[in-house]
Amino acid sequence: MSKLRKLLDRAKPHFSPGGRLSALGSVFDGVETFLYTPRTTAPANNTVHIHDAIDSKRTMIMVVLALMPCFFFGMYNTGYQHWLAAGCTTFPFFDLMLYGFLAVLPRVVVAYVVGLGIEFIVAQIRKEEIQEGFLVTGLLIPMICPVEIPLWMLAVATAFSVIFVKEVFGGTGYNIFNVALVTRAFLFFAYPAQMSGDDAFVPTSTPLGFGPAVPDGFTCATPLGQVATTVGDSLSITGVDGAAITSWDAFLGLIPGCFGETSVLCILIGAVILLLSGIGSWRIMLSVAAGALLMGWVANTFASPVYPASYLTPVDQLLYGGLAFAAVFMATDPVTAARTSTGKVVYGLLIGIIAVIIRTYNNGYPEGAMLAVLLMNAFASLIDWCVVQTNISRRRARFAKLIKD
Amino acid sequence: MKLRFKKGLDLSLAGAVKSSEISKYEPDECAIVPDDFSGFIPKLMVREGDSVKVGSPIMHDKISEDLYLVSPVSGTVKAIIRGDRRKIMRVVITNDHKYECVSFDTKATVKELLASSGLLAMLRRRPYDVVVRTAVRPADIFVTALDTAPLATTLVSRLPNDALTVLTRAVEALSGLTEGKVNVSVGDDWTFGDLPGAVMHTVSGPHPAGNVGVQVSAIAPAGQGREVWTLDIVTLYNIGLLLQTGVLNPWTEVAVTGPMVASPGLVKTNPGAALAGMLKDRTTTDAHLRVISGNVLTGTAVGAEDSFLRFPYRQITVIAEGDDVDEFMGWASMKPSKLSVNAALPFSRLTRLFSPDARMNGSRRAMIMSGEYERVLPMDIMPEFLLKAIIGRNIPEMEALGIYEISPEDFALCEFVDTSKLPIQQIIRDGLDFLRKENE
Numbered sequence: 001m002s003k004l005r006k007l008l009d010r011a012k013p014h015f016s017p018g019g020r021l022s023a024l025g026s027v028f029d030g031v032e033t034f035l036y037t038p039r040t041t042a043p044a045n046n047t048v049h050i051h052d053a054i055d056s057k058r059t060m061i062m063v064v065l066a067l068m069p070c071f072f073f074g075m076y077n078t079g080y081q082h083w084l085a086a087g088c089t090t091f092p093f094f095d096l097m098l099y100g101f102l103a104v105l106p107r108v109v110v111a112y113v114v115g116l117g118i119e120f121i122v123a124q125i126r127k128e129e130i131q132e133g134f135l136v137t138g139l140l141i142p143m144i145c146p147v148e149i150p151l152w153m154l155a156v157a158t159a160f161s162v163i164f165v166k167e168v169f170g171g172t173g174y175n176i177f178n179v180a181l182v183t184r185a186f187l188f189f190a191y192p193a194q195m196s197g198d199d200a201f202v203p204t205s206t207p208l209g210f211g212p213a214v215p216d217g218f219t220c221a222t223p224l225g226q227v228a229t230t231v232g233d234s235l236s237i238t239g240v241d242g243a244a245i246t247s248w249d250a251f252l253g254l255i256p257g258c259f260g261e262t263s264v265l266c267i268l269i270g271a272v273i274l275l276l277s278g279i280g281s282w283r284i285m286l287s288v289a290a291g292a293l294l295m296g297w298v299a300n301t302f303a304s305p306v307y308p309a310s311y312l313t314p315v316d317q318l319l320y321g322g323l324a325f326a327a328v329f330m331a332t333d334p335v336t337a338a339r340t341s342t343g344k345v346v347y348g349l350l351i352g353i354i355a356v357i358i359r360t361y362n363n364g365y366p367e368g369a370m371l372a373v374l375l376m377n378a379f380a381s382l383i384d385w386c387v388v389q390t391n392i393s394r395r396r397a398r399f400a401k402l403i404k405d
Numbered sequence: 406m407k408l409r410f411k412k413g414l415d416l417s418l419a420g421a422v423k424s425s426e427i428s429k430y431e432p433d434e435c436a437i438v439p440d441d442f443s444g445f446i447p448k449l450m451v452r453e454g455d456s457v458k459v460g461s462p463i464m465h466d467k468i469s470e471d472l473y474l475v476s477p478v479s480g481t482v483k484a485i486i487r488g489d490r491r492k493i494m495r496v497v498i499t500n501d502h503k504y505e506c507v508s509f510d511t512k513a514t515v516k517e518l519l520a521s522s523g524l525l526a527m528l529r530r531r532p533y534d535v536v537v538r539t540a541v542r543p544a545d546i547f548v549t550a551l552d553t554a555p556l557a558t559t560l561v562s563r564l565p566n567d568a569l570t571v572l573t574r575a576v577e578a579l580s581g582l583t584e585g586k587v588n589v590s591v592g593d594d595w596t597f598g599d600l601p602g603a604v605m606h607t608v609s610g611p612h613p614a615g616n617v618g619v620q621v622s623a624i625a626p627a628g629q630g631r632e633v634w635t636l637d638i639v640t641l642y643n644i645g646l647l648l649q650t651g652v653l654n655p656w657t658e659v660a661v662t663g664p665m666v667a668s669p670g671l672v673k674t675n676p677g678a679a680l681a682g683m684l685k686d687r688t689t690t691d692a693h694l695r696v697i698s699g700n701v702l703t704g705t706a707v708g709a710e711d712s713f714l715r716f717p718y719r720q721i722t723v724i725a726e727g728d729d730v731d732e733f734m735g736w737a738s739m740k741p742s743k744l745s746v747n748a749a750l751p752f753s754r755l756t757r758l759f760s761p762d763a764r765m766n767g768s769r770r771a772m773i774m775s776g777e778y779e780r781v782l783p784m785d786i787m788p789e790f791l792l793k794a795i796i797g798r799n800i801p802e803m804e805a806l807g808i809y810e811i812s813p814e815d816f817a818l819c820e821f822v823d824t825s826k827l828p829i830q831q832i833i834r835d836g837l838d839f840l841r842k843e844n845e
Contacts, residue, residue, distance in 0.1 A: 039730065041764050043706075048702045050763065050821065052745045
């Protein structure tokens with residue numbers, strides 16, 4: 001037996017009911033099951049005696065793994081945009097990464113501490129095991145927010161959504177809305193100044209005094225922000241340094257935007273990981289993309305100067321903003337998505353279509369992916385209900401025919 | 406009719422029976438466990454010390470009073486073991502190795518003969534997957550000649566080469582019990598051709614293709630107002646034998662299988678046989694073994710106290726218990742030896758034969774992943790929604806989603822693949838019992 005195992009065994013009585021630290025029982029339990037696979041074996045009867053080696057911990061960790069390319073790219077891009085804003089012409093890789101790391105680290109820590117803290121407390125009150133769903137949520141939250149969002153706002157928003165979107169419904173697996181997205185929505189509507197506008201998305205501060213200084217009053221809008229305020233029928237999207245942004249830049253992700261969602265390339269790598277490991281639904285990913293392309297094509301065909309975003313090509317609709325990220329990491333959340341195969345396709349298509357509709361035909365919101373996913377979260381059960389009803393009718397008809405014969 | 410099932414899963418486990426050699430094992434004790442016969446409410450007919458023969462009634466059902474469970478051997482009733490609230494756990498009979506048989510009156514009606522010989526209790530009815538009621542005439546009868554469960558051996562090889570006449574006789578007798586047809590589903594290994602009087606179906610596909618419930622669902626589903634009876638081909642053969650000879654066949658063929666069995670093989674023994682002697686030289690003496698009476702998906706784990714062969718009396722599987730294993734960060738392990746059909750453990754593809762233990766491999770969660778169950782359930786049923794309806798005790802929804810067609814064993818693979826480690830078979834058993842109480 002290893003030293004660690006012995007240590008855990010010695011500590012266990014203190015955390016058990018009646019022990020000195022029993023108030024931290026759920027935390028101990030969480031740590032123990034994280035370190036060692038529980039020894040629990042199957043019951044004696046009315047059960048299978050062997051179980052697949054997959055469990056919810058591994059599923060969640062695969063998603064975290066799939067997020068890593070986007071996360072590391074986000075670090076680089078955060079630094080890159082800052083260096084650009086400071087007017088630099090050389091971009092030292094490790095400095096950029098370090099800058100991005102220093103910028104995002106406090107947000108990750110705050111999201112995890114607040115969210116996991118609440119989960120631990122609730123688990124203790126409910127006398128349940130700590131669940132691992134927040135491992136993913138806690139990483140998603142900083143990735144879909146502007147990197148310089150004030151920490152206290154992030155803490156308030158995270159607390160709000162963990163409590164009111166997840167825990168009051170019963171915890172992981174019972175929530176109706178995507179917890180990370182509600183956090184973002186909360187920030188978006190409660191603190192719009194920090195979540196949109198021309199100065200939200202390019203990091204100008206120097207964490208711990210690191211990085212070059214950016215001139216006071218520097219502003220640069222995200223590509224979609226620029227599109228939304230375009231007058232006339234010629235789009236010109238420029239980056240922080242004033243140079244034009246091409247679709248290729250948007251695909252690589254070297255553009256201003258939320259921390260983790262700018263690079264379509266890295267999102268695609270994440271999608272491949274999710275699909276190969278069988279955890280993400282290809283139906284949802286593909287249908288969101290198809291819906292966005294379809295609606296993008298419709299909007300582009302009937303482009304009008306009243307709605308400047310309609311001048312974006314269908315492919316650009318996918319490359320800019322958070323739509324690709326939403327398709328791969330948000331819409332596919334199995335708990336809040338539709339659960340039937342047919343339902344997933346309908347759900348995804350509608351997310352793609354609605355996201356582009358909001359973007360294009362509502363100039364107040366340059367980006368619609370978040371609202372589209374949240375809206376369809378609400379409708380996911382209804383879509384499933386319809387699919388289940390077709391199964392019920394088919395079965396009923398078959399049985400009626402059988403009885404008649 | 407040809408039934409080709411695509412959904413399902415064949416698990417490749419170590420410890421399959423390779424030789425067709427059969428050893429004989431005469432147990433000193435046999436036990437009858439009423440719990441094996443779901444829905445059977447036992448009323449004892451013997452006392453400790455009574456002497457019995459092969460076929461002597463031991464208990465009868467309180468609902469169908471002419472439905473009996475009988476002694477598999479001749480000897481004396483050694484013990485009647487009761488559990489909480491005096492529930493009868495099992496009746497243990499000492500075998501005198503004489504195998505004296507009760508002569509049944511072959512001139513009695515088929516139903517009387519089957520009920521009094523205990524063979525009728527080996528049938529199940531759907532809806533509910535419980536023992537039959539003798540007063541009911543089923544709409545159809547379904548026989549499966551396949552066992553596709555992990556490590557199971559073929560049922561057909563348990564029949565003698567000249568079984569055709571006996572089987573035909575049994576089909577003829579069962580035809581008289583039903584309003585409809587006797588349906589027999591067979592696999593590639595079937596050698597007897599068409600059974601006169603029966604509707605034959607050829608079945609192929611991965612487990613649970615051999616489950617009679619899956620076949621019924623594909624051929625002519627059970628439902629409210631349409632009760633069907635189900636049995637396997639070995640029981641059908643025993644019925645024929647009883648009709649022909651008037652005595653009960655006290656022998657059954659058991660496949661001793663599993664990764665912890667040193668020499669997997671076939672054993673001819675009696676139903677309910679004590680396992681200790683049978684397994685003595687076949688397994689290690691390690692205390693951390695799980696002896697499963699049945700297969701790894703639906704069997705019952707038996708301990709030292711209740712180590713007897715359980716219905717349907719055809720397989721033993723021994724695996725490691727795994728309660729002594731400390732696995733550091735098991736959720737991150739990519740070991741190829743881990744049994745998984747999930748692509749999140751890619752290296753499991755490299756292993757040909759697995760030796761899994763009984764650990765849950767994770768803790769219980771709410772239903773998180775979607776679409777897992779559908780892949781291993783070859784029925785036109787939406788498993789996730791049906792399970793939710795059962796958990797919520799929503800009767801109209803359970804009925805609409807097909808609870809009357811299913812049995813726990815049909816959902817065993819769903820339970821195996823489940824990321825959330827839900828006790829799916831127990832949920833279904835509870836749901837079926839709940840509905841039966843409401844309806845009957």
